[in-house]
Amino acid sequence: MKAVLIPGDGIGKEIAVSVKEVSDALDTGIEWKEFSAGAEYYDKSGKLLEDGLLDTVKEYGIALKGPTATPVGKGFRSINVQLRQTFHTYANLRPVHTIAGVKTRYDNVDLVIVRENTEDLYKGIEYMLDEDTANGIKLITRKASERIARFAFEYARKNGRKKVTAVHKANIMKYTDGLFLEAFRTVAKDYPDIENDSVIIDALCMKLVTDPSQFDVLVAPNLYGDIISDLCAGLVGGLGFAPSANIGDDTVIYEAVHGSAPDIAGKDQANPTAILMAFEMMLRDHGMEDKADRLKKALEDVIAEGVHTTKDIGGHAGTKEFTAAVVERLK
Numbered sequence: 001m002k003a004v005l006i007p008g009d010g011i012g013k014e015i016a017v018s019v020k021e022v023s024d025a026l027d028t029g030i031e032w033k034e035f036s037a038g039a040e041y042y043d044k045s046g047k048l049l050e051d052g053l054l055d056t057v058k059e060y061g062i063a064l065k066g067p068t069a070t071p072v073g074k075g076f077r078s079i080n081v082q083l084r085q086t087f088h089t090y091a092n093l094r095p096v097h098t099i100a101g102v103k104t105r106y107d108n109v110d111l112v113i114v115r116e117n118t119e120d121l122y123k124g125i126e127y128m129l130d131e132d133t134a135n136g137i138k139l140i141t142r143k144a145s146e147r148i149a150r151f152a153f154e155y156a157r158k159n160g161r162k163k164v165t166a167v168h169k170a171n172i173m174k175y176t177d178g179l180f181l182e183a184f185r186t187v188a189k190d191y192p193d194i195e196n197d198s199v200i201i202d203a204l205c206m207k208l209v210t211d212p213s214q215f216d217v218l219v220a221p222n223l224y225g226d227i228i229s230d231l232c233a234g235l236v237g238g239l240g241f242a243p244s245a246n247i248g249d250d251t252v253i254y255e256a257v258h259g260s261a262p263d264i265a266g267k268d269q270a271n272p273t274a275i276l277m278a279f280e281m282m283l284r285d286h287g288m289e290d291k292a293d294r295l296k297k298a299l300e301d302v303i304a305e306g307v308h309t310t311k312d313i314g315g316h317a318g319t320k321e322f323t324a325a326v327v328e329r330l331k
């Protein structure tokens with residue numbers, strides 16, 4: 001199998017090494033084609049994406065991506081948003097579950113967030129009305145809303161999940177979130193075997209931190225989905241444990257939920273678990289269930305043992321030591 005690897009910025013380069021080492025240890029036979037992208041590459045070359053990246057992602061249909069930095073409030077548009085729009089990866093699948101050995105408030109978190117990935121305020125339709133007034137457009141379509149709702153119900157059905165909950169603020173945003181909710185309710189009728197309900201985003205945040213076990217699959221428009229993913233990552237030990245897949249009809253881009261972590265970049269302190277869990281998702285989706293299971297177990301064992309864990313969860317190991325321990329378990 002051929003796959004594109006985009007290490008990206010900051011800790012991306014360190015955790016991409018972990019992926020390659022683990023891939024070799026598992027003997028996946030994956031031929032990685034590596035491309036540069038991101039703010040650091042831009043500073044060097046004046047380009048955000050290396051030539052050939054887009055064509056190769058299109059050709060292979062599979063990419064594993066490290067984080068890419070985006071300037072705040074100025075500069076170029078997010079590469080992630082561009083990639084998601086270019087490859088129409090309309091669903092962002094973000095499973096979140098408790099991992100033995102990671103100390104957290106709850107020991108029973110098992111949630112899946114399905115985030116609409118192409119529209120909403122992330123469409124980037126923003127402009128200045130005058131010097132002191134900025135306007136941003138929240139774009140929601142019936143087509144994309146129904147498509148993401150259907151994705152969530154199909155996922156629930158295939159993965160033995162019991163309930164899908166729509167996340168919205170339709171009491172205030174009656175047209176945009178109202179349409180999202182209406183589309184969800186229309187699609188839900190086709191899935192009588194799966195329970196469905198809805199929750200207002202602010203109430204959801206409170207409920208998630210007080211009792212996350214009330215939820216199963218959450219489907220949300222882009223912005224709410226982004227925010228609750230980080231909240232849910234916090235429930236299971238932080239961003240080091242949150243993988244994702246950007247899924248389109250022809251292309252899937254797997255990545256960790258976290259960013260380039262400039263505060264720890266280049267210091268051998270990054271926890272590579274999230275990107276390795278994203279790699280696990282990739283293996284599972286491409287007929288390598290057994291290897292995915294082995295990787296899952298190796299990660300869980302190293303974390304539960306607690307000897308070679310990274311600083312973010314109270315350990316003392318660096319990225320390299322943690323990766324070496326995982327590789328050792330895979331032998």
Ligand code: NAI
Binds near residue numbers: 011259269
């Ligand atoms: P961040 O996720 O990079 O970092 C937030 C905090 O979590 C930091 O303290 C960081 O050290 C820690 N952290 C993140 N990942 C970690 C890991 N694997 N191991 C240990 N600690 C980890 O978020 P921040 O600082 O808001 O963003 C930094 C840059 O990353 C920005 O330019 C942002 O645009 C970009 N970003 C890129 C994403 C992507 O490419 N998918 C996603 C989120 C942010």
